[in-house]
Amino acid sequence: MNPYQVPPAGSGLGPLCPYAHPEHEDYYVPVDNTENSFETFKRMLGDAARLRDDGRLVVALGWDGCGKTSLLNRCAAWVQGCLGDDCHVVSMGKMSRERETVEERQRNVFQSLIYELGDRELLTPEHRLEMTGALDKHNLNIGYYYVSRYVLKPKNAVLVILLPRTEIREEVENYARWAHPNLVFLAESRMSDAVIAHWPVIQQVHNPSLPIRLDVGTLTENDGWAFVQARKGDRTDALGYPFVAEETIRRVTAQRELSIGELHDLLHGVYQELLENGAMWRSRSTGLMGEVTFEDLLSFYFRRLGRQR
């Protein structure tokens, strides 16, 4: 077995998503400042029931692979856990492409929301008509207000919307403006500097409560080894896969900014290759599994680039 595989089998490396797969909750590792960020989220949000009075925008910032999506999924799961069936989580992460304009992206999200809420039987024909009308008139503020006031409020429901990743700070600003009661927007962006520079404006247009910003960083000195330990990759007595030594991981993560995504991908890839090649071995003398060395990892890196080391 590959210790770096995330269940269910086949999903492999995808972001953790505890609102869809509750078992993922156990896979979070306190690296990358994600644990702190999650605590920040809970602290700032306070009582989730207050979301019925004030909507929220939550923005996770950080480079690719740092775990923004997993963090936001965890936040969504937490809100859902607090509110139970009154909370609806919808993921719009794949509903638009970066190549599209801000307006197109926002319209795609809203259009998808109409379908999604319809599928969940939360919309009456009149709701659908009003929301489509707002979309046609390019007035998404009214559209989200309508959802808040006439779709969610009567049902005492809260809607958590996981937004597609954005590079444009104005897009974040717009969602801050549209965070009406009963609505939670979970946004993520790789353009930390731009969003941080724009944060005062985002705060200003948000409703009386403050938007929540979650900064996710790169791996610190001990994070790499902590991750391996959490996945039990350090166990020399594991059944079915070799171990990796602390020194090896520290050499890999030393003197460069590495994301948890990159490290996860590397280790998962190496083990997957070993598994597929039937190269898992156990020492006859010690009965222990073999070791994945620094050279093994390096060779794997070169093979990925189509080169031999």
Added chain:
Amino acid sequence: MSERPEPAPVDDNPFLPMAVATPREFDDATVTIVTPAVAEAVSLVDAFLRPSTRSVGNVIAIVGEYGTGKSHLVGTLLRHARDTSEGDRPRVVLLEARPTTFVDLYRQLIGDELRKEDVSDRVREFYADVIADELSDSPFTTDIADLLRTGQLDPVDVVHRLKLAESRCLDSLRQVLERVTNNAAFGVALTLLLRHDFADAAWEWLTGHQPDQVLVDRGIDTAIATEELALEAMGVLALLYGHRGRRFVVAIDEMNKVVSGNREPTSRAIDMFQRMMEVFAAAQALLVLAGLPEYLDELGSAVRQRIGRIIAVSPLTVENTIEYVKRSQERLGRGQVLDPFTVDTVRYLVKLTDGNARRIIRLCSHLYRRAVDANPHDPARAQVTEAMVREVAREHAGAASADHVRNEIRQVLAGLGLTYERDVWLNPGLDSRADYWVPFGSEAHSGCALVLSESVLDRSDCDALVNRATFLLAAGAQVGVILVVVGLVHADFMPQLNAAFSAEPIVYDQYTFNETLSAVLEQHLGLLADSGDDVSSEMREQFTRLGRQQANTQRMLEQAMKTLTALRSSSDRALSQLQQEMAELTSQASAQPTDQQAPTLRLPPVVLTQFTDARASLDAVDQVDAALRAMFAATESDLVNAVDARVAVRAQLRSPLVFSALGVSTILRMLLDTFQDGVNEWYRTYVPGPTGMPYPGDKNRLGALCLAYDTVYEYIPFFRLEEIDQIAPYLVDGNLAVLVSPPQLAEARELFNGLSRRVHAAVLESVADWR
């Protein structure tokens, strides 16, 4: 056995008939004579490419008159730079400045010369360095960093395969590019070139288009569409291409077409040009500017000071020309022989062409052919003589028909918004004929005269022209006389012609004629306009005029007797030519209804509309007929108002000039009718060729019809219609007279000016549609 035709002889003429080798056409066979200018320029390029001078960028300016070989020198330089060793081979770019702006030049640079993949590759190199910097400190990735730096790994591929944080890598690249280019928008756009989904939008913007909304979302909201932005962008590209110590060479040929008196750049553009030169220097790039000397003046002293070297291209000497002839023949395997030329004929040729390389080469081609044709059975005995040089010069040196030149003159005058008359005698009884007379200012005989001449090869040619200039200048106080020579001017006569005419003679050159004539006319008419403004300048002009008149009078007395005969024959010839052309057209028009009675044929709409539009525009200008009809209509309806109507019409017809205007209107209608009849007849006899295209004969007939229209039209003083464009019918509405139609003279002029061209195109379009 049937007799087979002999295979066509291989063209063994070693000289290019067009004599224009553009820098792009340079190859191993191109003959270059190492003049001092060439030697100097090549040594400068060598110095630039030498590794020891890698930290220094440079600017070389090449200046010279038309046809002296500036473009050839640019081609020589670029080829020399390209031929350097493979490892150090610089990126060489040639920009040819047609009448254009820096914006067009930039678009040529990035659209035509530097392709998307090419520019992307440069950005990719920056990206490779960015990734390598990030990976080099870690023992895990240091080897990969080395492979990136040496170009063995593609950075985009590395980021993708190793799952590196792409956004962080691209943001680092953006910052680097922003720092290098000192421009945030370029930092963003160039980075986007490496993102598949954004590359097209980024490239579109880089090539001068309006930014796509996805770029606007990212802060790029202005197109590279101003002189300033274009220059800045050129600097950016130099920096991009100067990366990793690469050599980047950009040559701009014919700079005078970008900056000239006609197209004066803004001070901001000059500042940006200066800045661009600094950026080129910083990027260790070489900038070569070539053009007429005046471009340096237009760029100003600050720019001139930053030019490392100014190389003046001098005329070819006799020795240069001999070497050129010998090497051109050697290229065809004949050895370095001068035959069929001799040292004397080369000397004469150089004198005749004033050492102008383009003219020398063109004449060499014709002379060689003439000499060989004269001795078809014994080419070895072929000889070029001085008489042959004169003869060929007269026949070919102009390389353009007089009709063609006249057409260009008409375009220039129309372009400047000037009215003119053809064949005007300013001084009756003397040879004071202006081929074109451009009246200007309020005084009688105030304006500019254009004199057209064939080659000026001997004394009599020169004397005749000096006489005409003298008589023309004597005709009025404010007269400028400009000589246009369709051919060559023997260098010995140039000083006399310079003295006799108001400007240096314009020797016709198809590439430069329009621009030169425009500039000279603008200058002269500007002087005439300035001279009327203030008293002191008027007095100065008065003195100048007195001095000039005195000199003119002296020359006039000397030459009057000699030229009387020539004057008469010349004027008679011109008149008879006009009469003949008109007679041909009129007889064609009058003969058609009586003799042929051909069935009426409706012209295709696309053609018919050309005539109806022109006719309607003339109707809009000439509303005399409508005014008269309105007057009579008023008489029938209301006797009181009829008085007003009569007074109105009478007032409008008071000026005698109205009647000459009506004459012009009438002849224009006749011309239009006969031209249309001619085109109608063309269709009647037109037979489509086997491919559906017109036979050459039909095309020629059509061309002749259009030329006939042009030839007559240019004699018609269209501007006189100004006298009637205010006349309009008055409708009587109670006691109020109402102006019905506004004057539309400008529109009519435009329609008539371009009528033949449009008809020609429309006819060909219509027959193409039949296929």
